[in-house]
Amino acid sequence: MNDMKVRVKSLTKKFGDLLVLDDISFDVKKGQFLCVVGPTGCGKTTFLNCITRLYEPTSGEILVDGEPVDLRKHNVSYIFQEYSTMPWLTVEENVAFGLRIKKKPEAEIKESVDEVIEMVGLQKFRNYYPSQLSASMLQRVVIARAFATKPDILLMDEPYGQLDIELRFKLEDELIGLWKKLGTTIIFITHNIEEAVYISEDILILTNKPTTIKQMMANPLSRPRVVTEKRFIEVREQVTELIKWW
Amino acid sequence: MMRKILKNEWTVKIGSAVIALAAFCMLWQAVTVFTGMGDFLPGPAETFAEFFRRFVKPYGKAVLPMHMWSSLRRILIGYTVASAVAIVLGIVMGTYRIADAIVMPLFNIIRPIPPVAWIPLAILWFGIGDASKYFLVFLATFLSVLQNAYAGARSADPVLVGAARMLGANDGFIFRTITLPCAVPYIFSGLQNGLTAAWGQVVASEMIRSSAGVGWIIIRGMDNNDILQELVGILTIGIIGFILAASMRGVEAKLCRWTTRGK
Numbered sequence: 001m002n003d004m005k006v007r008v009k010s011l012t013k014k015f016g017d018l019l020v021l022d023d024i025s026f027d028v029k030k031g032q033f034l035c036v037v038g039p040t041g042c043g044k045t046t047f048l049n050c051i052t053r054l055y056e057p058t059s060g061e062i063l064v065d066g067e068p069v070d071l072r073k074h075n076v077s078y079i080f081q082e083y084s085t086m087p088w089l090t091v092e093e094n095v096a097f098g099l100r101i102k103k104k105p106e107a108e109i110k111e112s113v114d115e116v117i118e119m120v121g122l123q124k125f126r127n128y129y130p131s132q133l134s135a136s137m138l139q140r141v142v143i144a145r146a147f148a149t150k151p152d153i154l155l156m157d158e159p160y161g162q163l164d165i166e167l168r169f170k171l172e173d174e175l176i177g178l179w180k181k182l183g184t185t186i187i188f189i190t191h192n193i194e195e196a197v198y199i200s201e202d203i204l205i206l207t208n209k210p211t212t213i214k215q216m217m218a219n220p221l222s223r224p225r226v227v228t229e230k231r232f233i234e235v236r237e238q239v240t241e242l243i244k245w246w
Numbered sequence: 247m248m249r250k251i252l253k254n255e256w257t258v259k260i261g262s263a264v265i266a267l268a269a270f271c272m273l274w275q276a277v278t279v280f281t282g283m284g285d286f287l288p289g290p291a292e293t294f295a296e297f298f299r300r301f302v303k304p305y306g307k308a309v310l311p312m313h314m315w316s317s318l319r320r321i322l323i324g325y326t327v328a329s330a331v332a333i334v335l336g337i338v339m340g341t342y343r344i345a346d347a348i349v350m351p352l353f354n355i356i357r358p359i360p361p362v363a364w365i366p367l368a369i370l371w372f373g374i375g376d377a378s379k380y381f382l383v384f385l386a387t388f389l390s391v392l393q394n395a396y397a398g399a400r401s402a403d404p405v406l407v408g409a410a411r412m413l414g415a416n417d418g419f420i421f422r423t424i425t426l427p428c429a430v431p432y433i434f435s436g437l438q439n440g441l442t443a444a445w446g447q448v449v450a451s452e453m454i455r456s457s458a459g460v461g462w463i464i465i466r467g468m469d470n471n472d473i474l475q476e477l478v479g480i481l482t483i484g485i486i487g488f489i490l491a492a493s494m495r496g497v498e499a500k501l502c503r504w505t506t507r508g509k
């Protein structure tokens with residue numbers, strides 16, 4: 001029981017009369033890489049917002065390490081669907097932003113920043129401003145900022161939704177590398193089934209609104225994965241079958 | 247590579263500015279030579295020569311640079327005080343709903359009144375000396391800067407605020423690291439507009455009551471039927487206005503590198 005990082009218990013969320021999340025329960029193990037897939041508008045973003053207390057659940061609860069979430073105590077990082085770099089800060093300053101909030105000593109900030117900037121390959125762009133960077137580099141900055149704080153839990157809301165395929169594959173591989181290296185618990189949201197099958201250890205499949213859990217599925221594929229392999233396509237089709245929201 | 251392009255861009259910019267100015271002066275010259283306008287309009291060469299001559303030969307009691315300084319000093323004081331007050335008040339209004347609710351209605355009534363409309367009252371309240379001019383410049387600057395600082399403080403991107411909150415930031419941190427930087431470009435455009443308004447205001451008030459300044463030069467030129475003097479006054483206003491605006495842009499470019507660089 002101790003290795004449960006996140007426990008979601010009978011989570012229900014209504015907006016007025018609109019029932020979005022309907023009595024959802026599941027657990028996320030420490031170090032798990034979970035993908036949540038479901039149709040657009042089914043409440044994926046709402047679910048993350050409940051975890052971070054941006055929204056108050058209508059009923060049910062979410063526990064982190066056995067306690068209700070507290071952002072000051074639990075080290076949770078959230079990567080939004082929208083790009084969220086600060087345009088007036090350089091790459092380096094953006095990456096350091098979370099550490100400054102947490103009032104880490106300068107020496108430690110510098111060390112962590114150097115480390116993650118290298119991990120995401122932005123060394124050459126340290127002193128650039130976001131307006132000088134491409135979309136994929138911006139998203140790397142955001143990821144570096146999230147990892148710099150050494151989060152226990154990383155929440156990602158369709159982070160690569162606006163990137164083209166090639167860049168997406170590249171960043172997905174980077175993310176898998178970071179996850180393996182740091183053992184962070186990741187909850188990754190997407191409506192792209194291929195992406196979910198490619199990166200995840202487990203896949204949580206949601207239904208249409210009012211949303212319940214269709215299935216929690218362990219990803220049977222070993223790594224490295226190749227999207228064109230027969231086995232990969234089989235799994236992808238299996239997940240597609242389960243979702244079938246169209 | 248980058249540097250080369252930049253250099254070329256500057257060459258093109260400066261080159262076209264020089265050509266446009268030269269064309270304008272030629273047109274001006276042609277009008278004075280070939281039409282009856284020559285009787286009331288001295289040519290460009292004559293005007294520029296007079297402009298420089300006036301650096302040593304006084305208008306009234308003072309040479310041209312002293313008149314410039316009279317006007318600039320009036321701006322400097324009224325403008326600086328007004329900007330400081332307006333920036334603080336604008337940000338407070340943009341941040342706290344109560345302040346917004348109290349000040350906004352007043353502001354909405356005063357804003358549409360052109361600052362020149364206050365000149366007679368300013369003279370009545372503050373006398374014909376510099377105090378009334380400080381007040382008028384203050385008013386012109388204040389209206390423009392307040393509006394922009396307010397809009398700026400409200401422009402903070404909710405995605406960025408959310409991102410900072412997720413990273414554990416409190417309200418004070420968010421204000422310092424997100425609300426303020428988001429407001430800076432707005433404040434600068436307010437300062438820029440405010441400077442133009444202040445400059446117009448000081449000239450207008452000098453034209454009504456004063457004993458020195460560039461506005462005074464024009465009015466005295468009119469009283470003496472001295473067209474050349476009027477033109478020198480106008481030229482001076484144009485040149486100083488240009489320099490003020492350009493230096494403000496320079497400061498902005500330095501402080502807001504993130505909005506200008508890489509575009």
Ligand SMILES: Nc1ncnc2c1ncn2[C@@H]1O[C@H](COP(=O)(O)OP(=O)(O)O)[C@@H](O)[C@H]1O
Nearest residue numbers: 015018020038039040041042043044045046047
């Ligand atoms: N703050 C809110 N107020 C009212 N309705 C909301 C709010 N946020 C989301 N919704 C509704 O909840 C549903 C799920 O939204 P969302 O979680 O953004 O979906 P997803 O991220 O899966 O695409 C949508 O129908 C949306 O209109």
Ligand SMILES: [Mg+2]
Nearest residue numbers: 044045081157
């Ligand atoms: Mg969403």
